[in-house]
Amino acid sequence: MTALPPLPQTSAEQRALLLQLLAERAYRHGQFTLASGRTSTHYVNCKPVSLSGLGLALLSAQMLELVEPEATAVAGLTLGADPLVSGVAQAAALAGRQLDALIVRKEAKGHGTGAWLEGPLPTAGSVITVLEDVVTTGGSSLKAVHQLREAGYAVNRVVTIVDRQEGGQEAMTAAGLELRSLFLLEEVAAAHQAAR
Template sequence: MPTLPGLSEEQRGELTRRLALYAYQRGDFTLASGRQSRYYVNCKPVSLSGTGLSLISTAMLNYVDAKAVAVAGLTLGADPLVSGVAMAASLANQDLDALIVRKEAKDHGTGTWLEGPLPQPGAVITVLEDVVTTGGSSLKAVKQLREAGYAVTRVVTIVDREEGGAASIEAAGLELISLYRLSEISICAAKLNR
């Protein structure tokens, strides 16, 4: 199994085990994209646990663009990720803020799409995602960030479902970095009789 920068082999194994046990399910599911699938990956039980978020954040931080001043992602899946990565950066004496991209503009107050400390226009931001299937959620976040005047060239996800999302993201001029592919989680789940 490939290593993840920032994580020891033992930590990588623990994160893989947690994803296989708590995020991966078999059955009949309708995905956010509308597609039907025999597998479902919901990373929230892992990313919303203290240990899980710590492991994910440490791993993701190593893939944030070196020029980035913030990480951002579409609510709800990316909410713990952007907060966790910003905290991991602070603990490593790096200055990195977190932004949350709303699914729709706020219907009151300022009507904003973005929440958090907004950087100067032109700043580099890395988008974080929990699971990439078609790439639609990532691309929605990127669109809002670019329309706000930010430079986005990279998306970092926990799991790539290997269903075309990488190609869609790359077609938009973005680099996709995945901590895991669905096939890796599936193999671990089978070993754990999940």
């Protein structure tokens, strides 16, 4: 059994280690077709980081810092946001803050209640922060926001691990949302290049 070193204590040290993990495990350079259908020389898949114990601990602490103070829950579109909402809710609990996690389905449940949302539902009008792993055009985040707003919740902010800087910021602004990102694509790409 390999023991992990203790987590860095300061937010700046945690952020530096997280950037290193993203550069090593999440970023690739080459020719790729993205989910949006666009082609790119940059590919970012955060799941090797968000589904690792160390990566999720670092992500959860860093993302929690960007969640609105008045938020009662964090939510995101399955699958990329599943570990993020769970990790951030747990990090909040360990910090003594009440914050629940919601998962937004890509389509309504085909049986039972036909629900779009899974998790402990807050009261109508509650503020919910949406979490995302990677924002390109913003489509996945906006789908989650739409379902949450349809359910009667106030959604004002999206927090993402990486902003690919390909129109997501503009799409969020147009939808009346604030986009906060831990890293820009250029930061992750530069860290990957520096580590080679």
